[in-house]
Amino acid sequence: MSYQLQSGINYVPKLDDVQFGRWQNLLEERTGMCLPLQRRSFLQTSLGLRMQEIGCASYEEYYQRVTDGPSGAIEWNTLVDRLTVQETRFFRDPDAYEFVDQYVQQLVTELADDETLECWSVGCSSGEEAYSLAMVADRYLTPLGKRYAVTGTDISTIVLRKARSGRYQPRALEWVPQDYLASSFKTSGINEIEISDRLRKRCCFSQVNILNLEACPLNSQHIIYCQNVLIYFRRWRRREILNVLAERLAPGGILVIGLGEMVDFNHPLLEPVHNGQISAFVRKKTNSTGETARR
Ligand SMILES: C[S@@+](CC[C@H](N)C(=O)[O-])C[C@H]1O[C@@H](n2cnc3c(N)ncnc32)[C@H](O)[C@@H]1O
The missing domain is CATH 3.40.50.150 (Vaccinia Virus protein VP39)
Structure with missing residues (x-):
């Protein structure tokens, strides 16, 4: 697996086409959010940093983890929070x-x-x-x-x-x-x-x-x-x-x-x-x- 340097200090594994498509589908199926190709490095960084936090070595292993029953649902909540855009303000419009x-x-x-x-x-x-x-x-x-x-x-x-x-x-x-x-x-x-x-x-x-x-x-x-x-x-x-x-x-x-x-x-x-x-x-x-x- 190849690794990429993020933010000067952390290495995260490279998210290849197959893995990107897989995570893209999971996200859309569960949240409705469509992540375009331009957001690939955002997805890579978000997944990669979370994997480091919980000690997951590969996107494959992490995918199994978030799709695995009730404990997966807890981890999924954390991930959704990292992947959704939450920008807001009072009286925004x-x-x-x-x-x-x-x-x-x-x-x-x-x-x-x-x-x-x-x-x-x-x-x-x-x-x-x-x-x-x-x-x-x-x-x-x-x-x-x-x-x-x-x-x-x-x-x-x-x-x-x-x-x-x-x-x-x-x-x-x-x-x-x-x-x-x-x-x-x-x-x-x-x-x-x-x-x-x-x-x-x-x-x-x-x-x-x-x-x-x-x-x-x-x-x-x-x-x-x-x-x-x-x-x-x-x-x-x-x-x-x-x-x-x-x-x-x-x-x-x-x-x-x-x-x-x-x-x-x-x-x-x-x-x-x-x-x-x-x-x-x-x-x-x-x-x-x-x-x-x-x-
Ligand atoms: C950009 S914020 C918008 C906040 C606020 N409505 C505003 O306009 O300031 C988008 C919000 O939609 C939520 N969101 C994304 N997908 C969702 C879904 N499938 N169901 C419910 N909320 C979702 C995100 O968690 C995020 O808090």
Whole structure:
């Protein structure tokens, strides 16, 4: 086996075409993520360094290890965390949050006193997206004594742990609009800020593989926010996932995806929002026979 020098100090075995194809297939089959050829050295480094950490001598041996029953599943979790792109920030797409803001202001007038506004951040990474949605909902619902709940889901248990902690570095605040700064955070130690208890108790986080949405019980959602996840998937898979998400919306609910993530998507239950700044859909309030759909 040949070895390559990485980062000046570590040698990792060279990932040949056959091994690259094998790992590429495993990753796509289990997570939906398509790793292009240009990412081969990233895969080689990530696998190679992890193999060194746990004392695996070859890609073959490591492959057997991650595909071997329950202990393999634990190792797979660690690997997925290393291989997925987890970049995120508060209010990452200001135009999309403006759309959410307007929707919430409208919905607040229609929501019954005993109804909860339900939001779902799909592929939430370390939670900034879920908490941003909570901040918007909190702004309009809490003063009226109305309730909201935000669920963040992701495949990586490691980012979910961070999301649950609600703790971030102070520089994360740079992305938070001024209006939310004072009421949404508390200082929790040197060089750390923390989401306020009021917001945190409205948010929960759970491991859900977006390829396995039938196992996820979330339904009747007013807001489904799924940005920067589908871009790593093939188009047919994006379409399948969006078809399921459309069904999980409450009538009148909104589905927000990243701009250009699925340009020609249409679904009989959804009305696209025509706006060059965002990619979003509203679930029709009536079904195909013209009857008002039930919440
Ligand atoms: C680039 S981050 C996007 C975070 C956030 N949505 C945003 O736009 O800032 C992509 C997230 O999708 C998650 N992800 C990738 N494949 C997934 C899958 N099959 N099921 C659920 N989450 C997945 C990754 O773990 C990662 O946290």
